[in-house]
Amino acid sequence: MFPDGIQETLVALFPMTELMPPRQASGFHGIGRACLRMGLIPILRQISRFAMAVAMLAQTEAAEPAASGSLFSRAQTHWAFQPLSASVPGRGSDPASDESQVSPLDRFVERHLRAQGLSPSPQADAATRLRRMAIVLTGLPPTPEDLQAFVADHRPEATEIWLERYLASPAYGERWAQHWLDAAGYADSNGYFNADSDRPLAFRYRDYVIRSINQDKPFDRWIREQLAGDEMAGWKPGDPVTPEIRNLLEATHFLRNGQDGTGESDGNPDEVRVDRYYALEACQQIIGSSLLGLTVQCAKCHDHKFEPITQKDYYALQAFFYPAFPIEDWVKPNDRVIEAPLIGEHADWLAAERRWENGEAQARAALSCWMAEHQSPLKPLWEDSFDGLGSLGDRWSNTVPGEDQPAGSPPVSIGGSVGPAARVKEGVLQLIEGGGSGDRWLSTRPPFSWQPPLVGDWIQVTFDLVALKIEGQAQDSDRIGYVLAAHDFADRGTQSGGNLLIDGHPTGASTVHLDYPGADSKSIGSIGGQGYRAGHNYGVRIIRLEKDRFSLQHWVDGMADGKPLTLSASDLPPGGFAFELCCGRSFQVDQVRIQASPRAGTPEHERWLTYELALQTQVQERDRRLAVLKAQRLPKPGRIAWVSDVHPEPRPVPLLKRGNPKTPGEPVEPAFPGFLDRGQKLPAALPVPHGRTTGRRLAWAHWLTAPGTPQAALLARVTVNRIWQQCWGIGLVETSENLGLSGSPPTHPELLEWLAAEFVNSGWSLKHLHRQILGSRTFQQSSAPRAEAMSVDPSNRGLWRFPVHRLDAEGIRDLMIAASGVLDPKSSGPYVPTPRNGDGEVLAEESAPGARARSVFLQHRRTQVPTWLVNFDAPSLVFNCTRRARTTMPLQSLSLLNS
Structure with missing residues (x-):
């Protein structure tokens, strides 16, 4: 596939390092400079990586498996795959010092520095040391009173006393839980590309992590x-x-x-x-x-x-x-x-839940009564109350308007009882899914125009969702699907748009899918915020905003729900209304209505406008009553994902x-x-x-x-290296996600080995490990640069000073809130929601309870990480993150100045 020497050619053209062009002279030197001037290097470097991978695969496809032979031989002696074996070096470089006063950690570092002709930096001042200790252990700054007390405390054991104080703080578990949750891939959503649905119970794992770390399990x-x-x-x-x-x-x-x-x-x-x-x-x-x-x-x-x-x-x-x-x-x-x-929890919750349900029902009933008394009549376009008059097939079809082939295979059996089927029973429409692949539709026979004629006009479709009572079916449907502008199920036409699927979920927003000619439908966003539950009226309203722009608004119990989605005229061709049967979606509906707004300028329109304004006042009063009740509601105990x-x-x-x-x-x-x-x-x-x-x-x-095995030793080394990384900004092994043959070697192998052994011998205690690291002279060094050391070790991999590095996103936010004196004491429980606002920013609303809580308690969706945290490299956690990027860009300064 490639000529010999492909790797050398590609490296010469586009080396893997950031140094461009390469230092060594080569025949490609001029090409490299030209690429640099044109700004092509990042693109070409990615091409080179791909080409090298393909070349390596082609060269090894027929050869002996790479993981056998030489790799296994190397693994037998690879440092990370061995049982633990640690030793402690001799006394430090100062002959006058008492060996007992110099920790083994410091001795390892001093020996490494001496080999380079370097020495440690002097101790940082007291205020710097306390601030460093507090931030590393708790992620929060010391109070002014703490700083003053520590600076005035000249006892030899002062550092140890304050170290124990921070290790005993609840904030310790909150800070170090954040690090573990990164590695564990924790998020408050499922992360699917079409519907990043909620994980409402994930917080229990987060709270478990915080408790375990604070208990030093x-x-x-x-x-x-x-x-x-x-x-x-x-x-x-x-x-x-x-x-x-x-x-x-x-x-x-x-x-x-x-x-x-x-x-x-x-x-x-x-x-x-x-x-x-x-x-x-x-x-x-x-x-x-x-x-x-x-x-x-x-x-x-x-x-x-x-x-x-x-x-x-x-x-x-x-x-x-x-x-x-x-x-x-x-x-x-x-x-x-x-x-x-737990014993007794359920009874307490049940009593509180009854109070909530009764209060909610009364508040909703009061609004429903008002709406029934005051609502002005709407313009009816089509309706079906399933009252048994006429055949279901007279009004509904298993094809869509304009097509002669069934909408799905096997098609919906109208009047049947074995899915996929649709039938009327006890005055309601039962939609029975039959399993199998693909979807199928039950559509209205007549088509409708889904584009209201004038700006401000609207058309809406609504239906009652009824509790499921179908033999052999679960009591709650996983999802509800219905389609607007249903016109081309087989996708044979060339007309764009239509077949607008509203994909409703039991909780959270509904996903909207739009059809494209010759291709599958694609998600174009979401509407609403309330999930689908029996006993409520659901649907959507389409409002004309201007000539070619329309708003798709989720509609629940006669009122708008959540933020709308904007559509174009091409998205809404004429077509029927259909229910989708797919993927376990058996459900039951009643009172399907398609209605339009009264014509502008008529008395009916004036009455409708007056009603809409009065309704807003009634809704606000209803929401106020519900908010009071909701604040008294208890979460259901013992529900565990x-x-x-x-x-x-x-x-x-x-x-x-x-x-x-x-x-x-x-x-x-x-x-x-x-x-x-x-x-x-x-x-x-x-x-x-x-x-x-x-x-x-x-x-x-x-x-x-x-105990005593290579795998337990590897676990200890991986953990110790990651803890060191969080304390120093970089691990003793830089590739903290990879300690294998292809990973970076440790800068201080004997120190890493001793720390891992100390970790295991202490009973796998994280707090003991933190005592060893933060109590060392190495950790308490000044971070000031020294010219002679910079010339020998500019990257400070030898640890001749404490490294200067930016805090992570959560650390910066938490410090700012704490320093402002407005930190919310929230320490457990469901996440603080972080919706996307009208400006496109993802953040906790200022008025929401817990908006000033620590960042570990904010909602972290995989596709919607809080904007402020993203600016400081908070990961989206496609899988997990054992080592965060640390960038520097202008947006970070702007975020600190005006956010």
């Missing part, structure tokens, strides 16, 4: 809880719940932190299967980078080219977690929830050829990676008390943390 046990807490608890639904059991169940959310759009995926079976594998692989990738510090995902399609991980190793690892995420018996995110209240095996007997786990879900290969049994396991012969499954799960995750958790 042994890190090895903490990891076991997150991997297999349900199997450790020995609990099954219906059993009594203790606080410890609840902790263990909440911990398993770690395994579902990754993206999971399976609740929204509704394509063909192949697409659904891909989405399920994507969620399973996200779990696997987070485990690989956060716990093992390895790029395991690179072995999904073939043997890893740079690490001793075969493709079979990848799927053998997957086999440990497959029983919790079985592709064939998939459980959607919203269904992976249990009720586990967890992970557990679906069956006690595991399904076969196929090795996917080239990583393609469409081409499953031979089944793979769970097994530990050979380059770490080395014949330990630990079991791949452990007995579980209740016998309802496979015990595979519990076995893997115990294998990972088994």
Whole structure:
């Protein structure tokens, strides 16, 4: 595919470093300078990376698998894959110093500096040291009183006393939870590209992390809880719940932190299967980078080219977690929830919930009565009350207006009882989904014009959603789908627009999909904010804004809901109104009405305008009453988004050829990676008390943390390096996500080894590790530059001074709020919402409860990270983030000056 020497050619043209053109002379030197002048270097560098990868693949395709042979040989001696072996160096460089006063950490650093002809910097002043300690440990500045007291405290043990004070602060867990949540891939949404739906219970995992860190729970046990807490608890639904059991169940959310759009995926079976594998692989990738510090995902399609991980190793690892995420018996995110209240909690909540429901019903009933008494008549265009008069097929069809072929295969059976079917029963329309792939529509026979004639005019469609009472169907539909301007189901025409699908969810906004000729429909945004629940009237209103612009407004119980979406005239051709049957969407409706606004200039129009103005006053009063009631409402206790095996007997786990879900290969049994396991012969499954799960995750958790093993040593090194990174801005191993053969070597290998051993020997105590790091002279150095040291080690990798580095996004925001004296004391509970405002910014509304809470409590959606935090490199967490970028750009200064 490529001539010999392709790598050398590409490196000469576009080296991987940022230095352009390259220092060494070459025949391509002039080309490099020309590319630099034209600004093509970033683009060409990406091309070179891709070309090199393709060339390497072509050269190795028929060769011996890269993960065998030499890679395995190198792994046997690679520093990160060995059991822990630590020693302490001799006394420091000052002969007069008492060796007991110099920590082992300082001795390692001093020895490294002496080898470079350097020495440590002097100690920073007291105010700087306290501020540094407070910010690293708690993410908050010391109070002026604390600063004054510390500066005046000349006792030798003053630093130790204040260190313990900050370690005991609740803010310590909040700050260090933020770091772990990055690595664990935590977010408050599922992250699917069409509908980034909410994760309303994810906060329980965040609170569990904060509690565990503040309690200094042994890190090895903490990891076991997150991997297999349900199997450790020995609990099954219906059993009594203790606080410890609840902790263990909440911990398993770690395994579902990754993206999971399976609740929204509704394509063909192949697409659904891909989405399920994507969620399973996200779990696997987070485990690989956060716990093992390895790029395991690179072995999904073939043997890893740079690490001793075969493709079979990848799927053998997957086999440990497959029983919790079985592709064939998939459980959607919203269904992976249990009720586990403590004794007495449920009764208290039930009483409070009854008060809320009664008050809400009274407030809504009062408004409904007012609306019924005062509402002016609207212009009826079409309606169906399903009162049994005439045949359903006289008014509805399984084709759309203008087409002669059914809208879906198999088509909707009108009057049938076996899905897909639509029938009238007990005065309501039942829409019965029959499973299978694809969607199908039940459409009105007549078409309608969806473009109101004059500016300000509107047309609306509404229906009552009725509690489901269909034999063999669940009591609540996952989603509700209906279509405006339905005109071309088969997609044979060339007309753009139409087939406007409103995809309603049980919670949150509704997604809007628009059809395109010759292509699948695409999401164009969302409307509303209330989910779909039986007992309410739903629909949409289309309002003409100007000649070719229209507003699509979600409509709930006769009132606008949430922000509208703007459409063009081409989006709204004439067509029918249809209900969509797809993907488990069996639901029941009544009173379908299509209405229009009264004609402008008529008495009816004047009465309607008067009514609309008066309605706004009534709505405001209703909302005020509901807000008072809502503030007194209690969250349902014990609802936990967890992970557990679906069956006690595991399904076969196929090795996917080239990583393609469409081409499953031979089944793979769970097994530990050979380059770490080395014949330990630990079991791949452990007995579980209740016998309802496979015990595979519990076995893997115990294998990972088994004392004295290479894998436990790797976990300790990965964790210690990441903690060092958060204290210093950069890890002892710069590639904190990769400690494998292809990662960076440690700058201080003996120091890293000693810290890892100290971490394990202390009982895996994070607080003990922080005492060692922050109590050292190295950490307390001045950050002032020194000319002689800068000339030898300008990047300060030898630690001759404390590095100057910018705080992360959350740290900056929290410090500003704390320094202003308005920090909200919120320390747990549901997230603070961060909606997108009219200017396109994502932020907590100033009037919202908790708007000034710490950043860890803000809502973090994968596709909608708070704008201010994004400006300072907060990640979007496609998977997870073990090392944040740290950029410097003008927008950051502007954010600090005017935000």
